[in-house]
Amino acid sequence: MTDFVQLRLHTEFSLVDGLVRIKPLLARVAELGMPAVAVTDVCNFYALIKFHKAAFAAGIQPIFGVDLMVMDADDPERSYPLCLLAMNQTGYRNLTLLISRAYTQGQHLGVPYVSKCWLEEACEGVIALSAGAAGDVGQALLGERAALAVERASYWMKLYP
Secondary structure, three states: OOOOOEOOOOEOOOOOOOOEOHHHHHHHHHHOOOOEEEEOOEOOOOOHHHHHHHHHHHOOEEEEEEEEEEEOOOOOOOEEEEEEEEOOHHHHHHHHHHHHHHHHOOEEOOEEOEEHHHHHHOOOOEEEEOOHHHOHHHHHHHOOOHHHHHHHHHHHHHHOO
């Protein structure tokens, strides 16, 4: 068994950028001896029932998550991804609320977005991942703005301790 667990993975249900199919994914995860895997499709939970059933059949712990696009409050043309994982039932409910709200209230040019204030209202039971170089902290680091990166990381660490 390996200690590695993939925590950010898009499946075929991420309609724009996913290729991974659920059953082959779980077969490979089991073959590698990984105890768990997260599916974090882009602003949807379309794969979760299929993922849940196949994961338990393969003896793998499923982790439910989502990649959301966060609209910058200061500049509506600027956005960045944020990966959120459900820790428990409360977190799962909060993620479903955020996804629904992104589609019903947050669409901009046909793309669903969330705002930071929505994230603040629905942070209980949720773990956040920065989305690497594409996230707001990563962008600040790439732009050699270390103080801004620290400020942004501190905000996320306070919201998702």
